[in-house]
Amino acid sequence: MLDFLKGPVQAVQDVFILGGKAIGNIVRRPFYWTDLFIQMDIIGVGSLPIVILTGFFSGAVMALQMSNALATYGAKEQTGMVVSITLVRELGPALTALMVAGRNASGMASELGSMRVTEQIDAMRALGTDPIQKLVTPRMLATAFTLPLLTVIADFVGIFGGYLVAISTLGITGPQFWTTAWQALDYSDIAQGLVKPFVFSFAISLIGCYYGLNTTGGTQGVGRATTQAVVVASVLIFVLTFFITKIFVGRVY
Amino acid sequence: MAERRPILEFENVTVSFAGAPALDNLSFLVREGDSRIILGAAGSGKSVLMKTALGLLKPDRGRVKVFGEDTSHLSETQWFAVRRKLGVLFQEGGLFDSLTIEENVAYPLENNRVNRPSSEEIFERTKEALEFVELGETLDKVPSELSGGMRRRVGIARAMVTNPTLTLYDSPTAGLDPITSYTIVALIAKERCVHNTTTMIATHRYQDGHFLANYTYNDKTHRIEPVNRDGGDAGTRFWVLRSGHFAFEGTQSELEETRDPYVRNFMKPRMKTYGKQE
Ligand SMILES: Nc1ncnc2c1ncn2[C@@H]1O[C@H](COP(=O)(O)OP(=O)(O)O)[C@@H](O)[C@H]1O
Ligand SMILES: [Mg+2]
Numbered sequence: 097m098l099d100f101l102k103g104p105v106q107a108v109q110d111v112f113i114l115g116g117k118a119i120g121n122i123v124r125r126p127f128y129w130t131d132l133f134i135q136m137d138i139i140g141v142g143s144l145p146i147v148i149l150t151g152f153f154s155g156a157v158m159a160l161q162m163s164n165a166l167a168t169y170g171a172k173e174q175t176g177m178v179v180s181i182t183l184v185r186e187l188g189p190a191l192t193a194l195m196v197a198g199r200n201a202s203g204m205a206s207e208l209g210s211m212r213v214t215e216q217i218d219a220m221r222a223l224g225t226d227p228i229q230k231l232v233t234p235r236m237l238a239t240a241f242t243l244p245l246l247t248v249i250a251d252f253v254g255i256f257g258g259y260l261v262a263i264s265t266l267g268i269t270g271p272q273f274w275t276t277a278w279q280a281l282d283y284s285d286i287a288q289g290l291v292k293p294f295v296f297s298f299a300i301s302l303i304g305c306y307y308g309l310n311t312t313g314g315t316q317g318v319g320r321a322t323t324q325a326v327v328v329a330s331v332l333i334f335v336l337t338f339f340i341t342k343i344f345v346g347r348v349y
Numbered sequence: 350m351a352e353r354r355p356i357l358e359f360e361n362v363t364v365s366f367a368g369a370p371a372l373d374n375l376s377f378l379v380r381e382g383d384s385r386i387i388l389g390a391a392g393s394g395k396s397v398l399m400k401t402a403l404g405l406l407k408p409d410r411g412r413v414k415v416f417g418e419d420t421s422h423l424s425e426t427q428w429f430a431v432r433r434k435l436g437v438l439f440q441e442g443g444l445f446d447s448l449t450i451e452e453n454v455a456y457p458l459e460n461n462r463v464n465r466p467s468s469e470e471i472f473e474r475t476k477e478a479l480e481f482v483e484l485g486e487t488l489d490k491v492p493s494e495l496s497g498g499m500r501r502r503v504g505i506a507r508a509m510v511t512n513p514t515l516t517l518y519d520s521p522t523a524g525l526d527p528i529t530s531y532t533i534v535a536l537i538a539k540e541r542c543v544h545n546t547t548t549m550i551a552t553h554r555y556q557d558g559h560f561l562a563n564y565t566y567n568d569k570t571h572r573i574e575p576v577n578r579d580g581g582d583a584g585t586r587f588w589v590l591r592s593g594h595f596a597f598e599g600t601q602s603e604l605e606e607t608r609d610p611y612v613r614n615f616m617k618p619r620m621k622t623y624g625k626q627e
Contacts, residue, residue, distance in 0.1 A: 219443030
């Protein structure tokens with residue numbers, strides 16, 4: 097029983113150690129600015145299309161689904177509120193993080209994994225570069241900067257998607273939609289909607305880098321590391337979103 | 350004559366992965382000017398030995414001394430200073446595929462934050478190292494544009510560009526055809542002679558070791574020539590590594606006379622192992 101737990105516990109510990117080192121490296125020289133900007137471009141700009149698409153359609157679907165349910169209470173005008181609350185609090189952060197996990201946790205795991213099996217990581221260390229400083233810290237920071245921004249964009253596009261559905265098929269007027277959507281949100285919703293992607297960003301980047309750096313077993317190993325990184329990061333996003341929500345809900349009521 | 354300076358020493362070094370030892374209580378001493386051929390089958394621990402010498406793997410037990418200094422308590426940053434005096438060719442090459450050949454070879458010089466040479470000097474030395482391996486024309490290419498043998502040669506150029514005291518070659522001929530293998534081993538012999546480098550080579554081919562023990566580069570004629578037998582065997586000694594310990598240690602003649610069947614196995618040219626090296 098204890099032996100069965102040893103692997104996962106060790107892995108969790110290793111991820112925390114990796115995170116600690118990567119954070120510690122922020123203030124150490126040299127800081128690899130170029131790598132940070134390249135990663136911000138890959139993660140932020142690169143994920144934009146997919147985040148906009150998923151955001152838009154999830155908002156639109158929410159509006160369709162919820163308007164039906166709300167209509168039974170005669171509260172169809174409140175569609176804007178439901179769409180904005182669910183998007184900002186929950187769906188925006190989770191869906192965006194899942195998309196970025198699919199794109200970038202896998203990207204990091206396979207890139208670092210290939211470097212690992214071709215001994216480029218060893219070569220870095222042998223030639224005087226700290227791979228955590230050069231590879232992990234920029235990826236971690238780039239994800240922490242861009243994921244909250246992407247989430248805000250997904251929220252807006254999602255609400256806009258809901259708005260289009262509302263005015264075109266539900267017979268709700270624009271002002272009705274926007275007023276309820278806007279008034280529904282308070283500061284704690286915004287905070288929750290920003291804390292989540294910030295926390296998720298570390299799960300995505302550190303899990304991606306961890307599996308990449310610990311790849312063994314040649315090219316096959318890279319494939320395995322990539323799959324594991326996406327699965328673990330995605331599951332972690334659901335687990336974390338539960339706990340963060342619980343903290344916020346507990347605080348409000 | 351004074352004893353030559355100790356370069357690399359292992360004292361009862363054990364390195365394990367998940368409880369299974371890859372190096373098993375290994376001890377040896379390499380002095381300045383020595384050549385060491387580490388023969389061993391795939392999985393016998395050659396790469397682990399090289400990486401432990403570089404501080405990339407930490408021994409579970411025992412001590413690694415580099416230039417006479419115990420390294421057990423060195424931090425990664427302190428290791429960087431030690432590694433600057435070591436050259437290494439990795440088995441998988443370890444060339445950075447996002448950098449050009451020139452940037453790859455210049456990397457150890459550029460990355461030296463303690464006393465980085467001037468940009469002109471870096472360029473000169475990079476070009477010189479690439480010309481040494483006869484790849485002076487490939488400066489602007491990237492590793493994926495080169496053949497396997499050429500990439501190995503770039504790796505050799507990168508290993509020697511800092512004029513290291515000790516150079517480690519991890520399976521330099523693995524996966525190469527016999528002719529390319531010959532070119533690589535001849536380059537190693539030339540590097541050893543021109544820069545007077547202490548050299549350790551891990552290989553699964555006895556031919557590689559035989560070549561390095563019996564041939565050397567002549568500075569005057571610029572040719573590979575047989576070593577003068579009276580002068581010994583170019584300071585070359587053989588180790589046969591088997592499951593993390595030495596099954597044999599000694600000179601070439603001792604190796605040829607040994608009766609150990611496992612060790613004898615390495616002295617037959619074994620064509621079927623080509624390209625199968627782990
Ligand atoms: N990073 C690692 N993780 C787990 N096992 C390893 C690792 N590196 C090497 N080993 C194991 O150590 C043994 C020696 O490997 P290695 O030194 O690579 O052999 P070779 O002589 O072919 O270079 C092998 O059994 C190998 O599986
Ligand atoms: Mg090896």
